[in-house]
Amino acid sequence: MATLEHSAPAPVTDHAATSTGLPHLKLAMWLFLASDCLLFGALISTYVLYRGASTVGPYPADVFDIPYTSVSSFVLLASSLTMVLALAAIQRGDVGRSRVWLLATALLGLTFLGGQVYEFTSFVNEGLTLKTNVFGTSFYVLTGFHGTHVAVGVLMLLTVFTLSFAGKINQDSSMTVELVGLYWHFVDIVWIVIFTVVYLIPTGNPAGG
Amino acid sequence: MASVSVPAERPGGLLRRPHATTGFWAWFTTVDHKKIGILYGITAFAFFLIGGTEALLIRLQLARPDQNVLDAAVFNELFTMHGITMVFLVVMPLSAAFFNYLLPLMIGARDVVFPRLNAFSYWAFLFGGLFIYSSWFLGGAPNGGWFGYAPNSVLDPTRGMTFYAIGLLITGIASTVSAVNLAVTVLNMRAPGMTLFRMPVFVWMGLVVQLLLAFSLPVITIGLVELLFDRLFGTHFFDVSAGGSPVLWQHLFWLFGHPEVYILVLPAMGIVSEILPVFARKPLFGYQFVVFSGIAIGFIGFGVWAHHMFAVGLGPVANTAFAVSTMIIAIPTGVKIFNWLGTLWNGDIRFPTPMLFSIGFIAMFVIGGLSGVMHAVVPSDYQQTDTYFIVAHFHYVLFGGAIFGLFAGMYYWWPKVFGRMLNETWGKVNFWLMLIGFNLTFGPMHILGLQGMPRRIQSYPESLGLAFWNLVSSIGAFVIAVSVLVFLITAVASFRKPKQMEADPWDARTLEWATSSPPPDYNFEEIPVVHSLDDLWHRKYAETEGGRVVPVAAGGSGGASHAEGSAHAIEGGAGHAIHMPSPSYFPVIAAAGFPVIGYGLLFGVPAVAVGLVITLAGFFGWALEPSAE
Numbered sequence: 142m143a144t145l146e147h148s149a150p151a152p153v154t155d156h157a158a159t160s161t162g163l164p165h166l167k168l169a170m171w172l173f174l175a176s177d178c179l180l181f182g183a184l185i186s187t188y189v190l191y192r193g194a195s196t197v198g199p200y201p202a203d204v205f206d207i208p209y210t211s212v213s214s215f216v217l218l219a220s221s222l223t224m225v226l227a228l229a230a231i232q233r234g235d236v237g238r239s240r241v242w243l244l245a246t247a248l249l250g251l252t253f254l255g256g257q258v259y260e261f262t263s264f265v266n267e268g269l270t271l272k273t274n275v276f277g278t279s280f281y282v283l284t285g286f287h288g289t290h291v292a293v294g295v296l297m298l299l300t301v302f303t304l305s306f307a308g309k310i311n312q313d314s315s316m317t318v319e320l321v322g323l324y325w326h327f328v329d330i331v332w333i334v335i336f337t338v339v340y341l342i343p344t345g346n347p348a349g350g
Numbered sequence: 351m352a353s354v355s356v357p358a359e360r361p362g363g364l365l366r367r368p369h370a371t372t373g374f375w376a377w378f379t380t381v382d383h384k385k386i387g388i389l390y391g392i393t394a395f396a397f398f399l400i401g402g403t404e405a406l407l408i409r410l411q412l413a414r415p416d417q418n419v420l421d422a423a424v425f426n427e428l429f430t431m432h433g434i435t436m437v438f439l440v441v442m443p444l445s446a447a448f449f450n451y452l453l454p455l456m457i458g459a460r461d462v463v464f465p466r467l468n469a470f471s472y473w474a475f476l477f478g479g480l481f482i483y484s485s486w487f488l489g490g491a492p493n494g495g496w497f498g499y500a501p502n503s504v505l506d507p508t509r510g511m512t513f514y515a516i517g518l519l520i521t522g523i524a525s526t527v528s529a530v531n532l533a534v535t536v537l538n539m540r541a542p543g544m545t546l547f548r549m550p551v552f553v554w555m556g557l558v559v560q561l562l563l564a565f566s567l568p569v570i571t572i573g574l575v576e577l578l579f580d581r582l583f584g585t586h587f588f589d590v591s592a593g594g595s596p597v598l599w600q601h602l603f604w605l606f607g608h609p610e611v612y613i614l615v616l617p618a619m620g621i622v623s624e625i626l627p628v629f630a631r632k633p634l635f636g637y638q639f640v641v642f643s644g645i646a647i648g649f650i651g652f653g654v655w656a657h658h659m660f661a662v663g664l665g666p667v668a669n670t671a672f673a674v675s676t677m678i679i680a681i682p683t684g685v686k687i688f689n690w691l692g693t694l695w696n697g698d699i700r701f702p703t704p705m706l707f708s709i710g711f712i713a714m715f716v717i718g719g720l721s722g723v724m725h726a727v728v729p730s731d732y733q734q735t736d737t738y739f740i741v742a743h744f745h746y747v748l749f750g751g752a753i754f755g756l757f758a759g760m761y762y763w764w765p766k767v768f769g770r771m772l773n774e775t776w777g778k779v780n781f782w783l784m785l786i787g788f789n790l791t792f793g794p795m796h797i798l799g800l801q802g803m804p805r806r807i808q809s810y811p812e813s814l815g816l817a818f819w820n821l822v823s824s825i826g827a828f829v830i831a832v833s834v835l836v837f838l839i840t841a842v843a844s845f846r847k848p849k850q851m852e853a854d855p856w857d858a859r860t861l862e863w864a865t866s867s868p869p870p871d872y873n874f875e876e877i878p879v880v881h882s883l884d885d886l887w888h889r890k891y892a893e894t895e896g897g898r899v900v901p902v903a904a905g906g907s908g909g910a911s912h913a914e915g916s917a918h919a920i921e922g923g924a925g926h927a928i929h930m931p932s933p934s935y936f937p938v939i940a941a942a943g944f945p946v947i948g949y950g951l952l953f954g955v956p957a958v959a960v961g962l963v964i965t966l967a968g969f970f971g972w973a974l975e976p977s978a979e
Contacts, residue, residue: 159538159539160537160538160539160540160544161537161538163538165463165464165534165538165539168534168537168538169463169464169530169531169534172530172533172534172564173530175564175565176526176529176530176564176565176567176568177568178568179565179566179568179569180568180571180572182568182569183568183569183571183572183573183602184572187572187576187587187598190595190598191593191594191595194593194594194595195592195593196591196592196593271579271583271584271585272583272584272585272586274586274592274593275586275587275589275592275593275594278579278585278586278587278592278594279587282575282576282579282585286575300970300973
């Protein structure tokens with residue numbers, strides 16, 4: 142038999158079988174997040190390299206308010222719980238409940254962002270800007286970069302929330318919520334690393350603080 | 351063309367869904383991986399001509415001692431732009447052209463997994479390249495070398511290095527997105543039976559390259575962001591007086607930059623691994639070794655970056671560690687060389703142009719690889735670093751390696767892509783001129799480097815005794831230019847002949863040759879089922895009990911004509927319609943926001959907002975639009 146052998150014509154749908162068994166979008170999201178790890182890795186490395194290298198203050202110990210940042214960190218981590226609840230609800234087909242949890246997640250994210258804006262403002266008032274020293278430079282760029290990720294996540298959550306009213310988010314398309322959730326949990330986990338490395342591990346400074 | 355899907359008229363909406371499949375707008379809105387591959391190829395080749403012209407100007411300036419054809423400032427811009435162009439705008443996108451066009455065909459898929467994302471990658475790459483080139487007219491081109499070492503890149507008073515940072519960020523986004531897209535395509539879209547170890551080596555190298563891109567580009571991205579902040583917002587990342595460290599830039603740059611070398615050369619290795627077996631009429635010798643050595647190169651490639659920094663003063667421990675890892679990476683590279691030689695051994699070898707370029711690749715790459723091992727020896731590197739010896743080395747790897755491999759690929763797949771053959775006689779003229787010109791240009795640079803000629807100098811006094819080999823090198827550069835001109839003419843001339851190519855003109859081994867030339871929009875009427883490595887070969891030939899290879903009865907062209915026939919049969923209604931994704935405006939719109947943001951950062955904040963709105967509008971329109979209608 143010289144001619145090509147053919148499979149039965151596979152139905153071409155959005156849920157066509159994949160070679161690995163993982164849905165395309167989920168595999169792509171995992172790859173993207175793995176790549177994103179390297180972005181944060183490079184920024185965190187920069188921060189660690191410049192730890193204690195600043196030649197003028199304010200130094201970390203002069204500006205950090207650990208209890209305050211702990212509370213806003215808790216808010217962000219709590220949003221992972223509401224995200225899980227949103228996904229569980231949509232997978233049950235409970236669009237209304239899912240919508241509530243999506244909104245709650247977005248609001249918790251916004252609260253975290255508000256906290257970050259407040260924190261940045263108070264640091265600037267204490268004399269720490271991007272240009273002050275390498276602490277200011279590496280701190281603002283790292284946490285600002287994370288904040289941008291949170292903002293993008295909030296935008297995605299609100300988009301999904303809005304789409305749910307158009308009937309576009311339902312049990313069959315729960316994957317959309319799952320993907321946003323993957324991204325959201327990733328951003329939360331990165332914050333755990335940043336909070337530990339930047340805030341919790343004390344930095345000596347040349348002034349002896 | 352068979353009607354692929356009948357787009358339902360969708361009234362309303364801001365932008366009516368495009369559905370032209372020919373003409374200008376079809377290219378503008380296409381999501382077909384083959385059209386996008388051709389776009390990548392044409393764009394990269396245009397940049398190749400520009401980057402080559404820059405090289406000719408450099409060689410004109412250096413042809414004689416004490417010349418002042420170009421002043422030093424322009425000379426700096428030219429060698430910087432030559433490097434940026436050849437690395438980011440030629441070899442990477444030309445490889446992307448092959449990956450885009452061939453990966454889906456080779457794994458028996460109808461398109462990449464996210465066709466609109468694929469179009470977005472192309473447009474972002476194009477806009478990023480045009481953005482960098484617009485710097486010539488908007489305050490000076492980048493002038494700090496393609497490596498952009500801090501603090502020079504921060505302190506330079508022209509806008510050049512800001513263009514560099516933003517432009518490379520844009521092309522970086524394009525490459526990262528495309529890397530995720532193509533990696534998922536290879537992992538998830540394989541035809542039934544196409545297990546990982548039945549994939550052609552080119553597909554394997556494609557997968558490794560996409561993973562290298564996905565994990566190395568983020569590092570340079572952060573480096574570029576830090577450079578940009580230092581230049582625009584007064585931060586102190588690379589400012590020694592404030593406690594910053596320029597060496598951090600070097601680490602970030604080379605932690606990307608060395609995997610980048612493999613990003614540039616692995617595609618060519620994949621191409622050669624496809625071509626040699628076809629023209630030696632033998633299976634690739636040690637397929638698993640070639641695949642695993644490619645994976646090993648990918649992994650070890652992340653652990654050798656500081657060999658670019660031996661002279662920085664990292665200390666003996668770091669230098670020794672990176673010297674050892676650099677020598678180790680030569681092993682999987684050497685394994686491949688022996689596999690290729692083993693493939694040729696006792697083969698029934700034919701020498702059409704793609705084969706000549708492939709063999710040229712092996713020979714030239716070996717020379718470049720050997721001088722690379724010399725640099726792994728730290729004391730030897732101290733003598734050679736920043737001399738023309740280094741320039742000779744990496745041109746043997748990136749021109750003698752990557753470009754020769756890519757030319758081999760162009761000659762080999764031209765009939766598949768365009769349905770027309772490139773002229774063999776002129777192809778051979780192209781090859782020999784390029785081989786001679788290349789060795790005339792870069793061979794003497796070894797000698798110049800060992801004589802102590804530093805890189806990146808605009809002129810040199812006659813008394814140094816460097817005049818003769820510099821003149822030879824400049825003459826060689828113009829021989830290369832003639833060879834490229836021959837290729838261009840041959841390429842244009844091929845379109846004067848009518849399209850009448852059989853599906854499988856080379857008697858090849860991989861699936862892309864099982865469909866017509868050029869392939870229909872949907873690639874395969876029915877998705878093939880794969881039973882072995884080199885599946886197409888085994889459909890055409892069988893081995894007798896005596897070990898002789900004989901054609902399967904009515905084989906060979908029979909399979910090909912079947913594929914041709916089936917492309918027409920579908921018009922008669924094969925019982926099922928193939929739904930392909932529809933064209934879309936949104937990828938190009940989303941990508942168009944990036945350069946606007948870039949100009950905003952350079953010239954005024956309002957444009958940043960406008961650019962963000964354009965990009966977001968593109969993404970939202972995209973997300974709300976069904977992929978096919």
